[in-house]
Amino acid sequence: MWQPQGFYNQYVLRTPVLLSGHESIRGLYNYPASRIAVIHGESFTYQDEFTAAFSDKDIRFRKRSWKGEPDLDGLKETIGWLEAYNPDLIIAVGGGSVIDGCKICRLFYEVPYYEHGNTRLNGGIFNTGFVAIPTTVGSGAEVSSAAVFLDHENHRKDMIVLHELLPDVVVYDSRYVMNSSDRLLISSALDAMAHILEGYVSNIDNSVMDVAAEEGMVLLRENLKLILRENESPDPGRLQYAGFLGGIVQNHCIVGAAHAVAHQLTDHGYSHSEAVALLLPAVIRMNSSDTKTTEKYGRIAVKSGFDDIDDMTAFIEQLLHFSGIDERREPLADLLRDLMQDEAVRENIKNDRGGKGNPVEITDEYIEQLIGSI
Template identity: 25%
Template sequence: MQEIRFGTTLYIGTESLKRLSDFKNEKIFIVTDSFIASSELLPHIKSYIDSSTETMVFSGVIPDPPIDNIVAGLEYSKGFPATILLAIGGGSAIDAAKAILYFGKLTDRFSEIRFVTIPTTSGTGSEVTNFSIITDDEKEIKYPLITDEILPDEAILDSGLVAGLPPKQTADTGIDVLTHAIEAYVSTSANDISDALSEKAIRYVFTYLDRAYKDGNDKEAREKMHMASTMAGMAFNIASLGLNHGIAHAAGARWHIPHGRINGILLPSIIRYNAGVTEGKYTNNTTLAANRYAEIAKFLGLNAGNPQMGVRSLVNAILALQKRLSIPRSLSEWGVSKEQFESDKNAIAEAALADRCTATNPIVPTKEDVISILGKLFI
């Protein structure tokens, strides 16, 4: 038996920021980063907040927020009896707010607080998930924090906030959406509900990501990618993820590769691995995952006469998309050296296997498997 709950209320469409005006006589603790705090975005969002409501802004979030960043946010909130926690930004800002919320609840400071998110990128889906990623800088490890205690109560999805997002960031976050949706689709915990959300998100990525990348002000493309991000987040919140994210968390922390980018570099290799492809050859030993990947190829209209053909078509379609988005195809292309690989491979493999996302991968990997996958990503 599976339990499926959608605990986050979504506000979508034009002028969805008007939801903020409904909050009267509240105290809102805003968590964001320095870029948003110094841009026109924060004053624009705050302009919707009723004058009866007091705000305090913590703008110290940094990418891949480390533990001391979370502690700083908690310390900053002392003395401000917040009734609403408002996260504004991409995955790092929302993840930081989730961790601040979690540890704040442990001390009863945020026991009755309402948690609202406003994503300003279209990638992580963090606005609708009970996942948060915290980085331990000393150990160079990312830890997934997974608990319903950090599931947002509300998410305000205003695609106008992502208009004009730079092409590089659009590409990285868009491929992150695709990875979320594909991993959820082949997860061992997938079901009909998560499948429906994953399928729609995958379709949207292949239809609209190119357009959003080429023209940041393409309103329709931005809106659809914003929805794709949320749908993929809802899908993996039900079904979880897989080895792609397990390795991405471990390797990304150690080699300082943006999360969406490392996911994209890994994705074709992980698909081949899960599908049972050995030494570049598509064998007849069809795995359950291969059939699932072939289903994706079919609903995308790709050549999928048999599972092997479907897997090959899907991988080729992803590689073609990544080429159009200028996403590196290898770790060496990003700048990771063979020496770094040899030095870090064991620690990365061990961390990837211990990652909670890996638990729902369709194939149970070994340490040698992870090292082999990474080793092949040097050209």
């Protein structure tokens, strides 16, 4: 299916068919495929349920061949397995790194001649169906046209962006995220919040996405405040919807400085979500130097039930403290001070494709002040 590519304006991309709820995998029973490849992360225990959902079809399971964030070398074994099996449906079950890795595996399985940087492969390039089943709440990878991978040589993240990478179907079953620790739940929900806030104030204006962002922020506030109360817990299904809304906002409006900096940190021991969560309050403070941006932060804060921007930022800080993520605040600032000595890292941040939406230009001075504000 054709999708607009390479320009930014008011448009809404095809969004995947959504199946949600308990055992919603069963909704795929009549998906037009006969050879199904399920690629999953470390702790996948639903083989029987998946096999039953595709009872008269050939289904095979494979643990991903890459560790953590995907890198091109780590993907090769899974691509080889796909070529040998020759499936007509690929199902990715896992967090953002599993889903993104599977997007790239499917791309090279179908288009072995693909050259990085080519964004013109648009319109019906895939014969293989693609289903994403997230097991974390906030990455938004299941509704993203980007597939992020690690470039070890330059210690940074890079990404392939093609709207054709969007899954055909997303399955949300809250049982798959039930076993997440509070720390993982909070960091991934704050990653979703960063997609919403960075997309909302981004210099790519899309009024339809503003509505998605505001509703996503309501869901996050309502559910995350329950984590902070004794004997109450959030609804993981509602957090998945917030992650979905954050993902589509990110996909249309790009993100900002929190992501641009976080993308340089994965190879230095910081998970994407914890790095973004720690950077988000400082980025809000930095971007508030711009009047129009302050106005937008204030608007989404009030629409989602906060008193003002300060109340919203204090809520994020409270979550960082409660989860223990803020123990890494000082080490993060020290690491960044160290990394900033390297001009290549500063250039990576300024040129990061994820950070292009930041409403205030990311300069050396901006980065320096940002680190001081973490």
